[in-house]
Amino acid sequence: MFRLPKSALALALFACAAVGASNSQDYQIGTAATAVEIAGWDIDIRADGKGLPVGSGNAINGEESYEIFCASCHGVFGEGEGRWPVLAGGEGTLADDRPVKTVGSYWPYASTLFDYIRRAMPFTAPMSLDDQQVYDITAYVLYLNDLIGEDFELSQDNLAQIKMPNQDGFFVDNRPDVSNPRCMADCADPASLMIQSSLSGITPIGHFVEGADAPASSHSGQHDLEASKEAERKAAITGEQLVSSVAQKNAVMSAEAIAGEATYKVACGVCHDSGLAGAPKLADTDAWLTRLQQGKEILTIHALEGYAGAKGYMPAKGGRADLSDEAVTNAVLFMVESQQ
Amino acid sequence: MATPSTQQLLQTMQGASEHLSTNDRRDFLRRGVSYVAGAAAVGGATLASATGLTSNLPPNEPQWGRQLGTGVVENPYGLPSRHESQVVRRTVPWLTAESISSISMSPLQDLKGIITPNGLVFERYHAGVPDINPDEHRLMIHGLVDNPLIFTMEDLMRFPSVSEIKFIECPANGGMEWRGPQMEALQFTHGMLSCCEWTGVPLKVLLDAAGVQTAGKWILAEGADGAHMSRSIPMEKILDDTLVVYAQNGEMLRPEQGYPLRLLNPGWEGNTSIKWLRRIEVGDQPWHHREETSKYTDLMADGRARRFTFVQECNSVITSPCPENPIVRKGFLEVEGLAWTGRGTIKGVDISFDGGVSWRPAQLKGLVLDKALTRFSLSTQWQGEPWLIQSRAYDDTGYVQPTLAQLREQRGVNSIYHKNSIHTWQVAPTGEVKNVQIT
Numbered sequence: 037m038f039r040l041p042k043s044a045l046a047l048a049l050f051a052c053a054a055v056g057a058s059n060s061q062d063y064q065i066g067t068a069a070t071a072v073e074i075a076g077w078d079i080d081i082r083a084d085g086k087g088l089p090v091g092s093g094n095a096i097n098g099e100e101s102y103e104i105f106c107a108s109c110h111g112v113f114g115e116g117e118g119r120w121p122v123l124a125g126g127e128g129t130l131a132d133d134r135p136v137k138t139v140g141s142y143w144p145y146a147s148t149l150f151d152y153i154r155r156a157m158p159f160t161a162p163m164s165l166d167d168q169q170v171y172d173i174t175a176y177v178l179y180l181n182d183l184i185g186e187d188f189e190l191s192q193d194n195l196a197q198i199k200m201p202n203q204d205g206f207f208v209d210n211r212p213d214v215s216n217p218r219c220m221a222d223c224a225d226p227a228s229l230m231i232q233s234s235l236s237g238i239t240p241i242g243h244f245v246e247g248a249d250a251p252a253s254s255h256s257g258q259h260d261l262e263a264s265k266e267a268e269r270k271a272a273i274t275g276e277q278l279v280s281s282v283a284q285k286n287a288v289m290s291a292e293a294i295a296g297e298a299t300y301k302v303a304c305g306v307c308h309d310s311g312l313a314g315a316p317k318l319a320d321t322d323a324w325l326t327r328l329q330q331g332k333e334i335l336t337i338h339a340l341e342g343y344a345g346a347k348g349y350m351p352a353k354g355g356r357a358d359l360s361d362e363a364v365t366n367a368v369l370f371m372v373e374s375q376q
Numbered sequence: 377m378a379t380p381s382t383q384q385l386l387q388t389m390q391g392a393s394e395h396l397s398t399n400d401r402r403d404f405l406r407r408g409v410s411y412v413a414g415a416a417a418v419g420g421a422t423l424a425s426a427t428g429l430t431s432n433l434p435p436n437e438p439q440w441g442r443q444l445g446t447g448v449v450e451n452p453y454g455l456p457s458r459h460e461s462q463v464v465r466r467t468v469p470w471l472t473a474e475s476i477s478s479i480s481m482s483p484l485q486d487l488k489g490i491i492t493p494n495g496l497v498f499e500r501y502h503a504g505v506p507d508i509n510p511d512e513h514r515l516m517i518h519g520l521v522d523n524p525l526i527f528t529m530e531d532l533m534r535f536p537s538v539s540e541i542k543f544i545e546c547p548a549n550g551g552m553e554w555r556g557p558q559m560e561a562l563q564f565t566h567g568m569l570s571c572c573e574w575t576g577v578p579l580k581v582l583l584d585a586a587g588v589q590t591a592g593k594w595i596l597a598e599g600a601d602g603a604h605m606s607r608s609i610p611m612e613k614i615l616d617d618t619l620v621v622y623a624q625n626g627e628m629l630r631p632e633q634g635y636p637l638r639l640l641n642p643g644w645e646g647n648t649s650i651k652w653l654r655r656i657e658v659g660d661q662p663w664h665h666r667e668e669t670s671k672y673t674d675l676m677a678d679g680r681a682r683r684f685t686f687v688q689e690c691n692s693v694i695t696s697p698c699p700e701n702p703i704v705r706k707g708f709l710e711v712e713g714l715a716w717t718g719r720g721t722i723k724g725v726d727i728s729f730d731g732g733v734s735w736r737p738a739q740l741k742g743l744v745l746d747k748a749l750t751r752f753s754l755s756t757q758w759q760g761e762p763w764l765i766q767s768r769a770y771d772d773t774g775y776v777q778p779t780l781a782q783l784r785e786q787r788g789v790n791s792i793y794h795k796n797s798i799h800t801w802q803v804a805p806t807g808e809v810k811n812v813q814i815t
Contacts, residue, residue, distance in 0.1 A: 063585060065531045069516055069524035077516055077655050080596055080606060083664040109473075119473035131679030135790055137670070142681075145664050152666040155604035159477075162503060162602040206673065209685040211794075213786045216776040218726070218768075220735045229731045231764070231802065232556050234811040238470070239560040243462055244485075244700040255467070255475035306504075310474055358507075 079163075081151035085196030088150065092191035093171025095179035101169050102176045105158040108314035108348040114138070114180040118310075124180040127201065140181025144206055146198040150174045160306070160313050161351035259309050263319055293373040296366030303356045304367050314348015324375040336368045462486075465496060466563055471552070476504040477603075479546065481567025484693070484714065485700035489742060490541070490749040492570035494625050499632045500546055500568070503602030506652055510636040513600065515582075515620070519658035522587030529636050532622060535577040540619065540642070541748045543571040543716045545688045547645035547672060547793035554789040557813045562698040565799065565811060569716070571749035574640050576621030579614050583658070592658040596665075597639050600654035607648045608662035609641065613686070617642050617747075620653065643718030643747040644686040645793070647672050677788025688718035690777050691796035692725055692752070692769035703758055703807035711738070711754045715769035722750040723772050729756075731764030731800065731814050732779070738767070763803035764814065780813060 081087040103112065111117050114124030126136025135141075139149060154170045156162050165173070175190040183198060184190065300308070300318075307315035316323035327335060340361055342352035353359050359367075432438035456463065465480040472478040480499040482492055499505075510529045518524035546568035552558045559565045583595075592611060599605040609618065619640040622629060629635040634651030641648045647667060662668070662684070674682040692715035697703050715722045722744060726735040738754040752767070770776040780797035802812040 061584075063535060063581075065534050066525035066527045066585060067531075069518055069526045073526065074516065074518045074524060078518065078657065079604070080598070080657065080663055080665070082659070082661070084661075119470075130675060130681075131677065135675060135679070137675070139670075142670060144669050148664055148666050148669050151606075151663075152670075155606065156503065156602065156666075159503070162604065205679065206669075206681050206683045209682050209687075211682075211685065211687065211689060212775055214778040214782040216768075216778040216782060218735075218770060218776050220726070222733065223735065224731070224733050226730065226733050229733075229764070230815045231731075232813045232815055233802075234557040234560050236560065238558065239564055240466060240468060241560045241699075243466065243563075244561065255469045255472075255478065257469070306474070306476055312474060 079151075079155055081147045081154075083145040083147050083196065085147055085192065088147070088192035088195060089167045090192055091167045091171050092189050093168055093173075093175050094189050095172075095176045095184065095186040098172035098174070098176025098179070101165075101173050103346075104344045104349050105165070105169075105313075106173065106177075109159065109312065114177065123177055130202070130205065138181065139177055140183060140201060142202050142205075144200055144203045145196075146174070146178060146183075146200055147196050149177055150195060158313065158349060160349075161355045164351060164355075256305065256309060288376050289373045290369060292366045293369040296363070296368070296370035299359065299363045299367040300370050303354055303359060304371065307350075307354065308371060313350070314345075315350065316347075318371055318374055321375045324372065328372065328375070332368070332372055335372065336365050339364050339368045460486075463496065465499060466567075468552075468559075468564055477502045479548070479568060481563045482570050483563050484567055484569065484695050485562045485698050487695075490571050490714070490745075490751055491625060492572055492749075494572070494627065494630050494633070497544075497570040497572065497624070497630070497633055498546065498568050500646065501601070501603070501632075501651075502605055505631045506601040507631065508600060508636060508652060513636050513654070515637060515653060516655045517582060517586045517658070518655075519595075520589040520592035520660065521583070521658050522589065523585070525582075525586050527582070529622065532577060532582075532620065532637065535581060537575050538578060538619065539573055539575040539623075541571065541573045541743070541745050542640065542642040543569060543688075543747060543749050544640075544646045544649060545569045545691075545716070545718075547647065547685070547688065550795040550797075550799075551792045553813070554784070554791070554795055557811045560811055561700055562693065562695060562811075563700065566693045568646070569714075569749075571716075572624040573626070574619060574621040575623035575626075576619045576637075576640070579618040579620050579639070579656070582620060582656075583614065586658075588658055591660045594659050594662050596655075596657045596659060596663050597648075597650040597653060598655040598657075599634075599650050600652040605647075605650055605667060606663065606665045607650060607667055608659075608665065608684075609639075609648060610662075610684075613641060613644070641686070643688060643720075645672065645688060648686060672793060674787065674791035674793050676786075676791065682791075685794055686718075688716070689794065689796045690717035690719065690722070690769050690771045690775050691715070692722075692767040692777055693799045694727070694765055694767050694801060697765070697803055697807075697809045698801055699809045699811060702809050703803060705807075706759050707757060709756055709758045711756060711765070713738075713752050713767050715740075715750045715752055715767070716748070717769065717771035717773075717775070718747060719775065720772045721746050722752075723770050725750075725752040725767050725769045727752075727754050728766045728768070729763045732766055732768075732798065735768065758803075758807075760805045760807075762805055763801075764812070765801050765803055766798050768798050781815065 078087070109117055109120040110123050114122065116122035122136060122138050124138050124140055126138040126141035129136045129141060143149065150170055153173055154165065158164070171190055175184060175188065178184045178190070178198065179186055307313050308318050311317045316327060338350060340353060343350045353364050463483050463486040465482060467478060467480040478501070482496050482498045487496070513529055515527040515532065549568035550565055553565065594611060595609050595614060597607055597609060620637060621640045622637050624630065624633060629638060634653065637653045639650040639653050668683060674685050676682065692713060694711060694713040696712045703709060711727060715725050722740065724740065725738045727738050728735045736754065738752040741751045741753050744750050768777050777796060777798055783795065783797050800812050800814050802810045
């Protein structure tokens with residue numbers, strides 16, 4: 037991959053010989069970066085607002101974008117879904133036994149919010165929002181934290197002026213903060229030693245304890261485990277016989293759908309296993325039946341071209357531009373036919 | 377040939393294992409379950425090897441000495457023995473919302489020496505592993521420099537290269553246990569830790585090529601992945617030892633480790649060693665981005681928080697015995713473990729068998745390198761006595777690894793990061809090992 041053609045190598049050697057070794061540190065390696073190239077990649081915003089693009093936005097406009105792009109993970113009010121980050125609330129809890137670290141309670145600078153949303157959000161389609169959307173969503177998250185009013189026009193001129201409640205709550209690392217003498221004998225009273233044991237049952241220990249009923253060692257394994265426990269629980273209530281769902285599905289699926297399973301596993305499952313970004317979970321047949329009323333063709337078009345609706349947000353091909361149309365179509369069929 | 381029942385196989389294996397050495401027997405039994413599962417799946421085909429185990433032992437000529445093996449390039453890129461399939465990275469699913477932004481741990485309990493094989497280096501991503509074409513990857517250097525530059529991978533590999541053995545540790549290593557012991561195994565208490573020989577170019581060489589202006593005091597390093605992970609790094613660190621690396625342990629970086637290019641800040645929290653490195657901007661002050669404000673800051677008991685807590689302080693752990701490696705036989709025992717410090721070099725390690733009442737010096741084995749894992753050892757005898765076994769490392773700055781009580785007194789229990797306290801394993805008279813804390 038980095039191999040030079042032989043002629044180029046010979047040329048390089050010749051050039052070296054010609055230049056000689058007058059300054060061995062004068063590498064002359066690399067190409068000048070043009071202003072246009074730098075502008076395309078220079079996305080960072082600093083605490084003092086340096087780097088903010090010209091523009092503005094407000095929470096009123098931000099609400100709709102937030103609900104499309106953010107709410108499925110972060111909650112409608114920034115309260116956080118599942119294990120996804122909580123964005124709002126938690127003021128005055130930092131010294132509590134269980135502190136709630138949010139944008140409002142913990143983050144020192146508002147600029148960080150704009151920077152992070154632009155560089156990394158929404159999770160499934162980073163760098164897909166335009167500056168207007170980022171300003172609007174930033175304003176909405178600040179509004180959720182009662183830091184600005186809903187009609188406050190947030191802009192490149194005033195964003196860095198917003199004083200965050202915890203701005204002065206940080207100090208630079210002052211470690212080492214402890215000094216432990218290298219005691220060799222009689223360092224503690226043996227009678228005073230209290231032994232506290234590990235909690236059992238929360239570590240995936242199947243790899244070394246034979247027969248251990250450990251939690252799954254992967255996220256998808258954990259998902260399957262939770263799904264099968266839920267199925268067992270339901271079956272226990274309804275008295276229904278549990279049938280192997282895999283065997284059942286394979287009996288009715290088309291060849292395209294079976295082919296689509298591989299794509300599902302490497303691409304679609306990221307959201308459709310967990311419900312991330314408002315995606316209908318593969319196992320949630322009710323959610324799929326509602327969508328199926330539009331017809332398979334519409335679902336396929338949404339998957340290929342992207343879709344934003346009340347429940348959530350689907351980037352074109354789930355953000356996987358590298359997938360062929362056929363692979364995406366087959367994966368849709370897999371998800372649809374899994375509901376039968 | 378009839379398929380053997382699981383019970384029959386287990387009995388056969390139990391019988392066969394009586395003839396094995398202590399270590400073999402332990403490994404043998406540990407692998408028994410998967411072995412039996414595999415045999416049951418393929419039916420009678422494996423019966424011969426299962427019942428033939430004693431026939432492979434002296435004085436008999438083993439089966440593999442009476443037949444030919446596989447030829448060259450059977451695996452063009454070699455794989456570990458199929459008998460080592462339990463040596464893998466593992467995760468704790470409940471730690472994170474989802475595997476795309478998550479962490480896995482190295483199997484420290486199975487590793488030898490100080491080098492972590494590339495396939496076992498712990499993983500941490502915030503937007504999954506990108507699939508980067510190195511021909512299309514660029515490193516841009518701009519900001520307070522005289523000559524903003526773009527480097528191709530070929531450009532970077534033309535610079536004189538350096539190779540250095542350094543550890544990388546996630547500052548959240550052990551962070552689940554501030555309030556009490558939670559994890560039941562070494563892989564999960566300490567496995568966010570790996571050590572490789574890294575090859576690349578000192579960042580200061582690249583910055584020299586761009587010509588840093590006198591006002592340039594910090595850099596921002598940024599990744600090319602979907603998270604565009606970004607951290608501010610002070611110029612002093614770059615002048616000291618920051619590298620831009622493209623290889624680990626003799627081959628190009630693994631995708632999980634930033635292929636084709638990553639930053640390496642030796643001894644500093646792993647998060648600063650930006651993977652899939654694409655951009656370095658020189659500035660006159662830090663940026664205060666999400667990963668250095670919202671995350672990777674250490675909340676103290678009074679509600680204030682430390683920031684730019686870069687250094688991974690002196691730490692150590694005993695890797696044998698440990699929960700995964702119980703003591704299986706009375707008599708001679710080599711206690712082994714790993715020590716490391718982000719401030720320099722490990723000077724020594726002491727071991728306590730009585731929960732920290734008394735200590736004995738261990739030996740440092742093999743290479744003792746700056747900001748690298750360092751292996752220690754102490755040979756002893758075990759006669760079934762219960763132990764509370766601990767290691768305590770100290771480094772060339774004179775810093776001695778602290779107790780958890782000392783850290784809690786200074787920091788409380790909500791700082792998540794940088795828990796480097798003395799770790800305790802409880803060895804039962806059966807040889808079983810449990811993770812405990814002494815208060």
